[in-house]
Amino acid sequence: MLTLTGVGKRYPTGDRALTDIELTLPKGQVMALIGPSGAGKSTLIRCVNRLVEPTQGSIRLDGTELTKLSGHKLRHARRSMGMIFQEYALVDRLTVMENVLSGQLGYVGFWRSFLRRYPQEAVVEAFRLLERVGLPHAIDKRADALSGGQRQRVGIARALLQSPKLLLVDEPTASLDPKTSRQIMRLIRELCAERELAAIINIHDVALAQQFADRIVGLRAGEIVFDGLPSELTSEILTTIYGEEDWDTTPEPMDDAVSGDEATNTAPINPPYARVMSSIEAGAAR
Ligand SMILES: Nc1ncnc2c1ncn2[C@@H]1O[C@H](COP(=O)(O)OP(=O)(O)OP(=O)(O)O)[C@@H](O)[C@H]1O
Numbered sequence: 464m465l466t467l468t469g470v471g472k473r474y475p476t477g478d479r480a481l482t483d484i485e486l487t488l489p490k491g492q493v494m495a496l497i498g499p500s501g502a503g504k505s506t507l508i509r510c511v512n513r514l515v516e517p518t519q520g521s522i523r524l525d526g527t528e529l530t531k532l533s534g535h536k537l538r539h540a541r542r543s544m545g546m547i548f549q550e551y552a553l554v555d556r557l558t559v560m561e562n563v564l565s566g567q568l569g570y571v572g573f574w575r576s577f578l579r580r581y582p583q584e585a586v587v588e589a590f591r592l593l594e595r596v597g598l599p600h601a602i603d604k605r606a607d608a609l610s611g612g613q614r615q616r617v618g619i620a621r622a623l624l625q626s627p628k629l630l631l632v633d634e635p636t637a638s639l640d641p642k643t644s645r646q647i648m649r650l651i652r653e654l655c656a657e658r659e660l661a662a663i664i665n666i667h668d669v670a671l672a673q674q675f676a677d678r679i680v681g682l683r684a685g686e687i688v689f690d691g692l693p694s695e696l697t698s699e700i701l702t703t704i705y706g707e708e709d710w711d712t713t714p715e716p717m718d719d720a721v722s723g724d725e726a727t728n729t730a731p732i733n734p735p736y737a738r739v740m741s742s743i744e745a746g747a748a749r
Contacts, residue, residue: 464490464523464661465511465629471519472506472685480506481685484520488629491659492650495672495693497683499705503723504665507682508631511663512544513537525628538683542569545622547651551614551636553621555607562617567622569658574707585624588692596650612643619650623658632663644668648675669701 470484480503488494496504503616507582511522522529524543532540535669545566552561562572564581566589581589593599606614615635634652636644650665652675655662666672672679673693679705680690689700698710 465489466521466523467511467520469520470507470510470517470522472503472510472515473518479685481510481517484687486680486687486690487675488661488663490628490661492678493655493657493662493664493676494678495664495676495681496665496682497667497669497704499671501684502682504512504682504684506685508633508663508665510543511629512546512631542625543628544623545627545630547615547618547622547630547632547635549637551611551618553606553614553617556605558605559593559609559617560589560602563593563620563624566621583632589620589624592623593617595654598621607629610643611649613645615639615647616650619647619654623654627660630660630664632662632664634665634667636666636668644671647676651675658680663745669696 465486465488466487467484470481471479472481474477482674484507497505498504504507506515510517511524511529513532517530520530524540529537529540529541554565557565567581567585589601590602597617598613598620600612601609606617609617630651636647637650639647648671651662651664654660664672664676664705673696676693679689679691679693680687681700683704688703689696691700694744701710702708703731
């Protein structure tokens, strides 16, 4: 469905962000893209929808070479790629429904969307999507009256309104608490299964990636250093991706740790590496 061949990106500053990326993503597959800061995850996602211009290689979506498109054809191709952002990218002063309908911007003309005259079928579909993402009672609320998790649900509904073939998801849970993060990842996964949508999810939380993705790709310094199943992600592979670290260690309580309620409040919560390893050991439970 999506095929990247020899994709490279060098920014005008001289920074080489991607080198010789080879990837094929079949219909319906949820792929998590992990790697340290600066590894090139956002650049890769943005090369696919051409928010960033790749400097080398080919990107084909259902047979269409995306790197060669411009103008109307590029806008048309972008409709088949829904984007979900870390900071939701909603318009605060607009309602939930209006934000979702803005997913139609690539379809309806500028004046029609400016005057907010959306086709009836788009409104009906937006209702249906808001119901599906769990927000049927919030359609008239302003976006700035929503919690982070609710805002992300609106972002997901907006991306789906354009009936994409592919979801490009950039750090969808970065600002969310652990439970809401799981709910959002589960929702994305379910929607991909229901609609046979492929997804590339750029995510820092390895445990979440492991639990909710079909496949994990690890980037390091712009190169793919791991491409496999969540269950294949061992501590050696984590070291290859992120560098040396004792992935099995759970931090000891500090020497001056206090007891009782105070201790509950100050003890380290869910050390990330321990969580990664415990979820690896537990298998990819969904
Ligand atoms: N607009 C830009 N101009 C110049 N260099 C850039 C630009 N955007 C990113 N880079 C560089 O490209 C490399 C990859 O950056 P990118 O943001 O894609 O990494 P990332 O893996 O998404 O990082 P993070 O997890 O911190 O978001 C880095 O070296 C970064 O400094």
